[in-house]
Amino acid sequence: MAEAVWVLILLSVALFIFAMKRKDGSHKKGVKIGADLFYSYLPVLVLAFLAAGLLEVALPPALVQYWLGAEAGWRGILIGSAAGMLVAAGPYVSFPIFASIAQSGAGIGTTVALLTSWSVMSLSKLPFETALLGPRFTLARFSLVLLIPVIAGFLAQLFFAAII
């Protein structure tokens, strides 16, 4: 968590300086957009963290470790890939849920598979994509990205399980 705070502080300061150097009031505009976003998402954020906290106590750690932990191997990665697809919510709701699953003992492979599957295969995006880009495009894309979460989860488990 502390490392995430430092990354965000550095990112914010760098972007603020970059915006200020443009000398057109971009920095003030950016801060205002950020504040507006914060207020508009505040209720969703509070509820999402509440749900994530309750999910963490509702999910028995032993069960999560058995099905989704590093020892679960392929099973965890496959479950993560399928589960991510079914989470039909935006990042403000999904990330706290994924974080609570990771906190409960899910392995890095499963967490990456969950996040990747939600990013590329979330079923909630399908109606918009089909309407705007066409069913043929959506079907072709879906057939091509089907294995990405599994491969990404496998690579994360293989190369990063030992260092995280």
Place this chain on the structure above:
Amino acid sequence: MAFVVGKSLWDVSRLPMEVAIMGGSVTAIRYVVTFIFPVIIGLLTKWLYPALTQQLLPATKKEGEA
């Protein structure tokens, strides 16, 4: 196709939120292991769905001309 997959995988507007909630290490690992996928998907589309590529090309051309 590469653009749509790239946008789904590496949405920069989602990045601060992902770092804050999931943590810097998990986010970095996810970006590293998914880095090459949009390019692969773009190439696979050209290779496996040539008809789709041809079908999308005139639309892109028309948009560019307009």
